[in-house]
Amino acid sequence: MAAHVVLYLYIYSLIFFSIFKQKKKKKKKKKGMAGSFAGSVGIGLPCSTKLSHTTTSRSFRFSRVKMAVTLDEKKKFTLKKSEEAFNAAKELMPGGVNSPVRAFKSVGGQPIIIDSVKGSHMWDIDGNEYVDYVGSWGPAIIGHADDEVLAALAETMKKGTSFGAPCLLENVLAEMVISAVPSIEMVRFVNSGTEACMGVLRLARAFTGKEKLIKFEGCYHGHADPFLVKAGSGVATLGLPDSPGVPKAATYETLTAPFNDISAVESIFNANKGEIAAIILEPVVGNSGFIAPKPDFLNAIRKLTKENDALLIFDEVMTGFRLSYGGAQEYFGITPDLTTLGKIIGGGLPVGAYGGRREIMEMVAPAGPMYQAGTLSGNPLAMTAGIHTLKRLKEPGTYEYLDKITSELVEGLVAAGKKAGHAICGGYINGMFGFFFTDGPVYNFEDAKKSDTAKFGRFYRGMLEQGVYFAPSQFEAGFTSLAHTSEDIQHTIAAAEKVFKQI
């Protein structure tokens, strides 16, 4: 009898301990998921089960993230927490955001509040997972939160976060940029694309001694006063007129023409003989949706600027290191006088840059008299993330991979849309793409505006529910990355096939 009691006690204690151990394990796992992200450098994702790191046959490496669930297994989509957070945000910040397009005004519905990103994926605070085609609006070309970039940042951070004095990392990134971008012989780092465009305009005016500027309708060059004339991006998305608060005097010298219309540019030159300092343009427009230049447009612009003693500025904040390692200018074989950069060269940290021919850049203070400065310019963390991002992009096969993955995406989306009976057209170059709900062709902003934006809104919200995050506007380009996989693309196309039937 006693032996039986001892045996029962022994068995019960075994069962009790195994249950206790399991509970403890679960608790530990939960704790790790919730707590690992805050301030984590090199740790990566809260939910490491979603990761599958693969080494491809190519020589470049990156984090590939598998969708945690397939379309059919998807749990109920809810944005309850995002909604609560956004309602609170609206009381704290204008429109609840720190940059207008993020508020989803043009697509309707509820913006998602992001919790974390990794590779080609992101997660919102309700736990929904998305394949991301925004890539932080361009910088994430090697994938979000890349392990090597995070590790390099952690090393740099040990030495401090800002020096406000020269550092070696500035030389390294400057050399990389100069050797990559055909037009750049000298470069000045700043903190955003807006700043880069402000600086480059002042420089063009200082160098030429002229004041007038030609820009194109639907092109966006940041939010500085002289560029807020028929601008793209948020201005186009929200259908805003030229912004209040911009003095007439600030835009008086800004002249505009439709993109891809060379005779309109000729007319402006003829009407303003000897007065045009520069033409600035996005060589491939991304801020009215994706619009490629007609075959001879950039060539003709280059010729006209030379004939009229005006400078040609390529705003490559978006296209730099995205269309090819040397940007749009390398891709199209047209060398401007000056170039602006941003996004990718900061690898996800705030950065911008402008550069060009040495004789022009030597006008910039303190080498020359044109004043421009910045407390955080050349910041060691931004330089580090930029250096490691460019290093990866320089590896062989990267742009071929981007081309492969983007063509699969755009061709699949357009085919699925057409099959479902929609008017749709799309385009892409390597890691940049776009599609419009119109038959096309789309050569300029007027053409882009023919797109059915209400339908885009319905498509957008449908795709969000299926775990696909596009830019929340018909008038913004999309971006792929080295971390996007064929599986991501197939997931996206399958989702689109479903949504196209519903809209």
Ligand SMILES: Cc1ncc(COP(=O)(O)O)c(C=O)c1O
């Ligand atoms: C072509 C172009 N230029 C300038 C800018 C402004 O850059 P930022 O938002 O970093 O000020 C952008 C931003 O999207 C852009 O796409």
